Amino acid sequence: MILKRYLLAPGPTPVPPEVLLSMAMPVIHHRSPDFLPILDSAKRGLQWIYQTKNDVLILCSTGTGAMVAAVNNFFSPGEKVLVINGGKFGERWVKIAQAYGLEVIEIPVEWGYSVDVNRVEEELKKHSDIKGVLIQASETSTGVYHDIESVGKIVKNYEDTLFIVDSISALVAHDIKTDEWAIDVMVSGSQKGFMLPPGLAFISVSDKAWKRNEKSKTPRFYFNLKKERENLAKNQTNFTSAVSLIIGLNEALKLMQKEGLENIFRRHSILAHATREAVKEIGLKLFPKGVPSNAVTAIEAPQGIDGQVIYKTLREKHGITAAGGQDKLKGKVFRFAHLGYADKFDVIVGISALEMTLNELGYPVTFGKGVAKAEEIFSKEDKK
């Protein structure tokens, strides 16, 4: 039998045919008049999805490049930052900050939990010289959402502290209000919620952050946000624009605008809810003890079955690329994304394959039980 491929990983995610086709057009020159309106439209679309009046700059890198830019454009070596570290990507903030000579104070959060926001206030009171608070909105490795709105309310009161959010997997899946929640710098990447291939990163910058940028002494060359800002004002990027990806970005934004912000967030919330309920119906446990992410569901492998074997069986026997566990969660969890170009039948395909996989691995399943739960939830939602 042929094996049809389904991509249900938390990045890269599937790309709609309209977007793929738009990127198949001949390459145009990034300084030509053909390109200027394309970049103009992309930058406005990004402000729309970011819910911001701030600049949203486009970088030619994956999401991590924008994380690097968020560190080396706003701080100076020796300065203190507070990192909320509750997983693989929290750890990445720590490593990047240290690589650029910052002093890192951590709030370690047990994997699977959301941060207790009072801890942020405590640390900010304890150290008056914290220059930035760095956090993930959705910690993709654990499938947990941190309460960005509440942390924003705290950090806002500290004049000299920037609020820096990695929204790489959260944006699009969650309603994140950059301006209303006082997020100074927010990073995201093309291959997660944006329905695009990997290769672009986006970063918003508030006025408070631009003021800090003037004082920041960390060395930088490629990711120079001040230069990107000057160029963006002329609908250009500092170096060669990733023209095809930006054309695709415009097409993806058009699809998103047609659906509307409210509907996009509602869709992700329903897909995540149905996934979680279906998994519980099968008898498995969700990994998050905190608030679960709407981008990705982390599921505990049942006793005696290796999560990596579940992940591999899903892929090799059923054509479903989900995700395994990272680092200390390797073997203990596996993850299904419902992010970007995802609908109810992606969830049903994933759950169905999971039931068959578990059966093959000797875990007792009643075929169709999880699928039925998902169908029930979707049918109820469709009537609303």
Ligand SMILES: *Cc1c(COP(=O)(O)O)cnc(C)c1O
């Ligand atoms: C995927 C992801 C990243 C890393 O993005 P790359 O595109 O692989 O560089 C960082 N943070 C979070 C929360 C992610 O989900």
